[in-house]
Amino acid sequence: MKILEGFRLRKLGNEHIIIGEGLQQVNFNKMVSLNETAAFLWYKLEGRDFTVEDMADLLCGEYEVSREVALKDAASLAEKWLEAGLITK
Numbered sequence: 001m002k003i004l005e006g007f008r009l010r011k012l013g014n015e016h017i018i019i020g021e022g023l024q025q026v027n028f029n030k031m032v033s034l035n036e037t038a039a040f041l042w043y044k045l046e047g048r049d050f051t052v053e054d055m056a057d058l059l060c061g062e063y064e065v066s067r068e069v070a071l072k073d074a075a076s077l078a079e080k081w082l083e084a085g086l087i088t089k
Contacts, residue, residue, distance in 0.1 A: 001049070001050055001051065001052075001078060001082075001087050001088065001089055002048070002049050002050070002087060002088055003042070003045060003046055003047070003081075003086060003087050004085070004086060004087060004088055006020055006021050007019070007020055007021070007086055008021055009034065009039060009042045009043065009046070011039075015033055016033065016034040016035070016036070016038070016039035016042075017031060017032065017033055017034075018031075018032040018033075018034065018042075018086060019031075032084055032086065037059070037063070037073075038077055040058070040062060041055055041058055041059070041074075041077065044058050045058075052071065052074045052075045052078050053071070053074075055070075055074035055077065055078065056070035056071045056073075056074040057070075059073065059074060
């Protein structure tokens with residue numbers, strides 16, 4: 001998977017908001033807010049190819065979480081990002 005070009009994560013106050021920059025995202029009419037954990041993953045994954053397993057590895061390395069829980073959470077987040085049109089397979 002990969003984060004699509006033109007999407008940037010910005011911190012606005014206490015919120016992490018994904019915004020579309022450029023003509024490719026002209027039809028992107030959603031506002032996507034990420035929690036601290038999802039924002040951590042976004043920053044680590046930006047600009048590179050990744051898998052759900054890569055996401056889980058990052059979670060396990062940063063947080064005290066089991067591999068099983070990390071994989072489940074990573075898969076759920078990746079699915080949400082796919083549905084929102086933020087990443088590609």
